[in-house]
Amino acid sequence: MIVALPAEKRPVYDDRVKEIQRMLTEGKTREHVAKELGYSSVSSMHTVMNRKNFMWDKQKGNYVPTFTRVGERESIPVMDSSKAGQVVALFAKEEADAKVIAKRLGFGDHRELATYMTTKGYVWNAEQNNYIKMVGEIKEESESFAAEKMKDKLMSEMPIPSPTKGNLPAEEGMAKYMPLLEMLDRNKDKLVDLLVPGSETGKIPRYVVPGVAKTKTVHMMNMLEQLVVDFNREKNISQREIFEVALIEFFRKYGYEREVEQLLGQR
Structure with a gap:
């Protein structure tokens, strides 16, 4: 017999918990996080996290749900x-x-x-x-x-810079990596969202799409169709909204970003 995890033992992912996890994921120390968020000490912050069913994982350097010890x-x-x-x-x-x-x-x-x-x-x-x-x-x-x-x-x-090729200063040798570092910096928030332990998937975007609603019949494999039904039920989002979000994100990713922005009136 499987016994459900009692509600009092489930981790509480409120805004403060996510903020603490995010800051720690960014590489800040517990002392720095506690001070920045107004706690009197690390112990005080630790007590708050314990009450919300999180424990400190030294190996990960962050708080994780207590039941994943x-x-x-x-x-x-x-x-x-x-x-x-x-x-x-x-x-x-x-x-x-x-x-x-x-x-x-x-x-x-x-x-x-x-x-x-x-x-x-x-x-x-x-x-x-x-x-x-x-x-x-x-x-x-x-x-x-x-x-x-x-x-x-x-x-x-x-690639490892060769000291025999011109003996370039470290600053010049790193110049070719600057575009990559700038790209990582621009997407810092997205990267942190992926790395924050225990975090849930991001908030599903909602769009107001202009036009007249029309029926479109699409054939798909039954297993994929079942995922749509399950997601619709579990996330409380209509199937129409699921497909609208999926198509908009798809078009943005594969070369139709300008067209999507025009459709949504963002340009």
């Missing part, structure tokens, strides 16, 4: 109406049959159901005879390993 695994059940939640709920019943559940929820077969649950971050637990969503050490180690691997790759590909 190294070496600890927790099963986080889905108690909502999403399809993944329905799968977990049906398997929790006695004598649950994977084929019957798959058919009841609209999957082609139990293998398609298993693939879907994997994409939602669930793994099969033989002891509980159910899918569970794992958090903690396993996920953190895999992400850390991937990050270190990417870091090593970038470092190995970075």
Whole structure:
């Protein structure tokens, strides 16, 4: 039986928590953050974070949810109406049959159901005879390993200035990297959002698109269509808004930024 994580143990991601995590991610010390945010000491800030179910992770240099303590695994059940939640709920019943559940929820077969649950971050637990969503050490180690691997790759590909080529001063040798550094600086906020531990996905933008509403029939794979339905239900955003945001972001990314800005009246 999977027991839901009590509400009093869930991490509270309010504005102050996110601000503290963001500042620490930017490389500021706890002492600096505590002073800048008006705490009397680091201990006072630490107490506030503890009350919101966060603990200090020395290795990461930041606060992380208490229930992701190294070496600890927790099963986080889905108690909502999403399809993944329905799968977990049906398997929790006695004598649950994977084929019957798959058919009841609209999957082609139990293998398609298993693939879907994997994409939602669930793994099969033989002891509980159910899918569970794992958090903690396993996920953190895999992400850390991937990050270190990417870091090593970038470092190995970075050209090393040769001291025999003109013996250029360090300032001139770094000149060719300035455009890259400027680009990183312009996107600093986006990068920090990606790096802040435990943060949720960014706020979904909403657009007022001029024109007359028309019906457009689009065929897509059933698994992708199910993601749209799940996202619509879980994030409380209409399917029309999902596709509007997706198309606008797509056009902006792939060469239609000017046209989109004209459409939205930004130019």
